[in-house]
Amino acid sequence: MKKFLLMLAAIGAFSGLAQAEEKIQVLSTQELVNVCKLPASPESRSFCIGYTTSVYDTYLMTRHPQRAKPFICVKQPAPQRDSVIADFVKWAGENPQTADKPAAGVVLGFLAARFPCGKK
Structure with missing residues (x-):
């Protein structure tokens, strides 16, 4: 029984290590731009609107x-x-340095530039 528990603990530790090293893929700005370009299919348009709206929300x-x-x-x-x-x-397209950056952060940067807050 002890050997079995040790084996389970070792497998769990190895599994956790493998998951910690796993790179999580995020949507790049270029990937989002490719989906959002018009004319878009209904699926692309829905994804684009959903993604950008969720970032703002x-x-x-x-x-x-x-x-x-x-x-x-x-x-x-x-x-x-x-x-x-x-x-x-x-x-x-005018800021190609953003192409490989995570899309969510770039969308926020764009919105901040497009809709800046006035000084109070």
């Missing part, structure tokens, strides 16, 4: 208003979603 939900000043301020009425995505695709 995560920003809104995780930024603590008393501890972190906003850096993205979209004035209402907000521009059309497809217009902002087309601007992002164009902007990313």
Whole structure:
């Protein structure tokens, strides 16, 4: 029984080590741009809208208003979603240094540049 438990512990430790060394793939900016380019298939458009919206929604939900000043301020009425995505695709093409960067961070950077907050 002890040998069995030791073997299970060794397998668990090795498994944890293998998982710790596993590289998690993130979506690159170029991959997102390729999906968001128009005209897009319904599936690509849905993915693009879902991804970019979730990045922005995560920003809104995780930024603590008393501890972190906003850096993205979209004035209402907000521009059309497809217009902002087309601007992002164009902007990313003009900034090729972002192509291999994680898309979520680049989307936030783009939104901060496109919708900066005024000084209060």
